[in-house]
Amino acid sequence: DGGITQSPKYLFRKEGQNVTLSCEQNLNHDAMYWYRQDPGQGLRLIYYSQIVNDFQKGDIAEGYSVSREKKESFPLTVTSAQKNPTAFYLCASSMTGAPSASTQYFGPGTRLTVL
């Protein structure tokens, strides 16, 4: 059963702690993305990776870090430097080569709450 999985579905963190969100895909997609969604707002791009061992900052990368050591995995770390980390985090992947490259497949999301 192909798709993208994110874990955990709900995550609680104390202020000052780093936390890592998992994203795994078995679609054999080269590109992967992390978005943040706040209530009433659209998706904002945090980081993206078009190939293993390479990634680029999106529009709101401050306070976040990523790694892409394997094609199928793109974990996101929310660091203590992120001032307002409570949000819904979405991971996505896509093939490379237009136009299908621009169509993204999303995971179910992780809702992070800072206590």
Place this chain on the structure above:
Amino acid sequence: SQKIEQNSEALNIQEGKTATLTCNYTNYSPAYLQWYRQDPGRGPVFLLLIRENEKEKRKERLKVTFDTTLKQSLFHITASQPADSATYLCGLTGGGNKLTFGTGTQLKVEL
């Protein structure tokens, strides 16, 4: 600056009617425009993609138009059903893989 605008107010329509959602953009030359559906607490699901040189695309009860002169896309759902109730997101790609989304419009289809 680049801007993608979708109506932030919810659209309420009666079952069986056609729902029309709007996506306007400025300072952008998108190569592709896409529509996604998002249900509460879930990730968006891809619906349709239309290229800059295409005027219209259809898929079952869905129709998308793309007017690069007006810088606008319209998304239509014909014979709407309560199950169509969701938030619909418009996304633009200028080139490469990067996709920029609008804030979405919530659609409510009432019996």
